[in-house]
Amino acid sequence: MQLVLEKRAERSNTIALISPLIAIGLTLVTMSILFAILGKNPISALGVYFIDPLTDSYSLQEIAVKATPLVMIAIGLSLCYLANAWNIGAEGQFLVGAVAGSWLAVKTQGTDAGPWVLPAMMLLAAIGGALYALIPAICKVRFGASEILTSLMLVYVADLLLDYLVRGPWRDPKGFNFPTTAEFDPVAAVPVLIEGGRLHLGGVIALVVVAAVAVLLGKTIKGFEIRVVGAAPRAARFGGFNSNQLILLTFAISGALAGLAGIIEVAGPVGHLQPGISPGYGFTAIIVAFLGRLNPVGILIAGLFLALTFIGGEQAQIAMKIPLDVTKVFQGILLFYVLACDSLILYRFKLIFASPKVSSGAH
Amino acid sequence: MLDSTPAELDTGAAPLLRTVGLTKRYGSFLANEAIDIDVWPMQIHALLGENGAGKSTLVKAIYGLIQPSEGEMRWQGEKMVLSGPSEARSRGIGMVFQHFSLFDNLTVAENVALGLDGKESFKDMSARLEQVSRVYGLPLDPKREVWQLSVGERQRIEIVRALMQNPKFLILDEPTAVLTPQEADQLFVVLNRLKAEGRAILYISHKLEEVKRLCDTATILRGGRKVSTCNPKAETAASLARMMVGGEIKEVRAPANRRTTIPRLVVNDLSLEPDDPHSVRLRNISFELKGGEILGIAGVAGNGQDELFAALSGERLAQDPSTIVIDGHAAGHLSITQRRKLGAAFVPEERLGHGTVPRMKLSENALLTGHAASGMVLHGFVNTAATLKTVDRATETFDVRKAKRDPEAASLSGGNLQKFIVGREILRNPMVLVVSQPTWGVDAGAAAVIRQALLDLAAAGAALLVTSQDLDELAEITDRIAVMFHGHLSEPLPTADASREKLGLLMGGSTLGQKEAAHAVGA
Numbered sequence A: 001m002q003l004v005l006e007k008r009a010e011r012s013n014t015i016a017l018i019s020p021l022i023a024i025g026l027t028l029v030t031m032s033i034l035f036a037i038l039g040k041n042p043i044s045a046l047g048v049y050f051i052d053p054l055t056d057s058y059s060l061q062e063i064a065v066k067a068t069p070l071v072m073i074a075i076g077l078s079l080c081y082l083a084n085a086w087n088i089g090a091e092g093q094f095l096v097g098a099v100a101g102s103w104l105a106v107k108t109q110g111t112d113a114g115p116w117v118l119p120a121m122m123l124l125a126a127i128g129g130a131l132y133a134l135i136p137a138i139c140k141v142r143f144g145a146s147e148i149l150t151s152l153m154l155v156y157v158a159d160l161l162l163d164y165l166v167r168g169p170w171r172d173p174k175g176f177n178f179p180t181t182a183e184f185d186p187v188a189a190v191p192v193l194i195e196g197g198r199l200h201l202g203g204v205i206a207l208v209v210v211a212a213v214a215v216l217l218g219k220t221i222k223g224f225e226i227r228v229v230g231a232a233p234r235a236a237r238f239g240g241f242n243s244n245q246l247i248l249l250t251f252a253i254s255g256a257l258a259g260l261a262g263i264i265e266v267a268g269p270v271g272h273l274q275p276g277i278s279p280g281y282g283f284t285a286i287i288v289a290f291l292g293r294l295n296p297v298g299i300l301i302a303g304l305f306l307a308l309t310f311i312g313g314e315q316a317q318i319a320m321k322i323p324l325d326v327t328k329v330f331q332g333i334l335l336f337y338v339l340a341c342d343s344l345i346l347y348r349f350k351l352i353f354a355s356p357k358v359s360s361g362a363h
Numbered sequence B: 001m002l003d004s005t006p007a008e009l010d011t012g013a014a015p016l017l018r019t020v021g022l023t024k025r026y027g028s029f030l031a032n033e034a035i036d037i038d039v040w041p042m043q044i045h046a047l048l049g050e051n052g053a054g055k056s057t058l059v060k061a062i063y064g065l066i067q068p069s070e071g072e073m074r075w076q077g078e079k080m081v082l083s084g085p086s087e088a089r090s091r092g093i094g095m096v097f098q099h100f101s102l103f104d105n106l107t108v109a110e111n112v113a114l115g116l117d118g119k120e121s122f123k124d125m126s127a128r129l130e131q132v133s134r135v136y137g138l139p140l141d142p143k144r145e146v147w148q149l150s151v152g153e154r155q156r157i158e159i160v161r162a163l164m165q166n167p168k169f170l171i172l173d174e175p176t177a178v179l180t181p182q183e184a185d186q187l188f189v190v191l192n193r194l195k196a197e198g199r200a201i202l203y204i205s206h207k208l209e210e211v212k213r214l215c216d217t218a219t220i221l222r223g224g225r226k227v228s229t230c231n232p233k234a235e236t237a238a239s240l241a242r243m244m245v246g247g248e249i250k251e252v253r254a255p256a257n258r259r260t261t262i263p264r265l266v267v268n269d270l271s272l273e274p275d276d277p278h279s280v281r282l283r284n285i286s287f288e289l290k291g292g293e294i295l296g297i298a299g300v301a302g303n304g305q306d307e308l309f310a311a312l313s314g315e316r317l318a319q320d321p322s323t324i325v326i327d328g329h330a331a332g333h334l335s336i337t338q339r340r341k342l343g344a345a346f347v348p349e350e351r352l353g354h355g356t357v358p359r360m361k362l363s364e365n366a367l368l369t370g371h372a373a374s375g376m377v378l379h380g381f382v383n384t385a386a387t388l389k390t391v392d393r394a395t396e397t398f399d400v401r402k403a404k405r406d407p408e409a410a411s412l413s414g415g416n417l418q419k420f421i422v423g424r425e426i427l428r429n430p431m432v433l434v435v436s437q438p439t440w441g442v443d444a445g446a447a448a449v450i451r452q453a454l455l456d457l458a459a460a461g462a463a464l465l466v467t468s469q470d471l472d473e474l475a476e477i478t479d480r481i482a483v484m485f486h487g488h489l490s491e492p493l494p495t496a497d498a499s500r501e502k503l504g505l506l507m508g509g510s511t512l513g514q515k516e517a518a519h520a521v522g523a
């Protein structure tokens, strides 16, 4: 008996729709086994992970706050992936955006600068993230360097840059030697939406980004060019679409969105620049992009779901002493299943009971 | 494992394959409706029909690629349900597709190994490959890489691969569409031999003369239904065509008042280095094409036709702007979009993946080439109504048959997609049209419609460059014919003087006059 993967004659649209759900289902089963091995009751562990956070307002707000950077980054990444450009370095673009925006916050600290500071910080962050993303894009277009490797390696460079700044030039003199800048002034902080709550303006910006990219992809010629370049490169050249230019464009947009997410995180929930501002948002966003089928609305839903795993993970750590790293394991398993299930759109499993006898020779 | 079952022994009594009421539905659209056919051993059975009649759909069901919605198949008298192509192959059904599935950078033997289900060693397989290709007179060098081979040789790989499974039943979907007449003749020798060995062959083709020569029986489909089964040898090409269409086919007529005007496409000493090891260098190509004129380019595939198309379209740019002049504008350095804005239009040879994005809708594929002009894009936004209108107009003018208003390009039958692509460009009223293989895989009726449209476009003052493998087609519509050989384009001959013999010599690399002979030696 043999299990083989056979190419389907027709692409299965049903599977294309339900594949993320199958992936989530398989992940939950795997997680239950994992919990059982850790000696926890799988049912109550999954309850703490996925149900409890949905039952109180604080956690709900926290989910939205966590989803904000995930969605913004993943939306940008989806443009790259649709165009067949593999930006893996959103984490670095996120950090560089945070640094670029924070520069203005640090420089205007204590002056009576007006309300222009926050928008200017966002602009700087977007530009910083875009320029940082353009490095691997230019290397690819000019020298044919693999953008997968270069964009990934630049994450570590960005990480060290941030580390240097908050330990050196930008360190808060009154900060007891902690590696952090001073708390940003109110004009440099992202305002919360409800007094005393956690929900902030960034969530609204993320929704605007989702809508804008949905329009870009569905209604504009640029969005069409991006989709064609990824789907059929030769037809794209025939259409007169310049794939190099589109690689630069998608990397720049994706970098800008990651950078914007970075400053919103720093000037919002965190309040100052410090190492460890991201629990790997730039990487988790890759999962969000694929789980959301590279579709803006899908990404919004997937972003909320992944945010739930972050919050659930924290609660599980507190309530059941499950290590926080289990969340990362969960996310890794999920990406694995998402990609695996996607192959079922074009292939199917088949059991062969007896291998057919192949007669040799023409006769 | 058990040896042959009793049913396998008395193959004479039941047809090898019988379909009973075979039906395939796509949504509410019936691609095949209650089809009954019988194919017997020692028979070459033709499957004829217009584009979209359902021929490919039927053979895909027989090969297990799609599941019939209703009806059944009987194999040697017993009911057969196929879970997929590998099961079909294990029962002895082989198929050669029109579009090859070969990897260019792998050798012949590696390609064959990838397509076989067996578990024999690579060495045994290579030996068997050589043996089968020798026995059937289909010479192949197992160690050559595919990119070095001609289209005919590539098809040979597919045929040998199918034969290595020792099939009882072989399906060929438009095998000769891409072959030169000589290559087609070689293929017929092989097919007759397979028939003599007791195998059955199901043969799809739009070339009716060829069907009359080769086939014993013909089943004719129209609109997804079987309309008749007949002996093609007792019919004429015209009577077969009438059965396919259900009426008369229009004659292609050159409009009487065609006059040549100013030069619209001029190529001056165009040379282009190959951009990858698999392509051909273009050498000093020059010609002048006036409005109202149709120039044909003949030649064996792979002699630089693709490279010339890329250079003319702007998919590859020429160094010197003045090497290509479109309507008086030096255009060698212009992008394909800029050339389209100058009034040029292009139809490439490969329909899926080059001329269209297979997984996108027709309206989006209208946008693919229409975005440059024609009001499809306003301030960066796509005007969906305008793209849909192009689809509707092409559908109406060129009788594109499809299951719904705006389906994905890949779901159209080959010929219907070709009609859409040609229609999409002609509807833009181009002043220069460069078209490759305008009627590949297109049925006789539709081919007449396309050729007529090309003639009408020329009559309206456009300059046309038509590359085709089909010399009859070139003879029918062109004014002059030039031949490509090793990246060099011959002096065009007036079509009236271009006998098959002369063209055949040029295609083989000979030259006609002394002066040119000296040139060719130098080149």
Ligand SMILES: Nc1ncnc2c1ncn2[C@@H]1O[C@H](COP(=O)(O)OP(=O)(O)OP(=O)(O)O)[C@@H](O)[C@H]1O
Pocket: A010, B026, B029, B030, B031, B049, B050, B051, B052, B053, B054, B055, B056, B057, B058, B401, B402, B403, B411, B412, B413, B414, B415, B416, B441, B443
């Ligand atoms: N996957 C699909 N979804 C929807 N419609 C389809 C699909 N595949 C084929 N069709 C439709 O079924 C009809 C028959 O197609 P088929 O490919 O069998 O035609 P054909 O006889 O082989 O034509 P041609 O000579 O042009 O190759 C066409 O109208 C086509 O649009």
Ligand SMILES: [Mg+2]
Pocket: B055, B056, B057, B413, B414
């Ligand atoms: Mg077909």
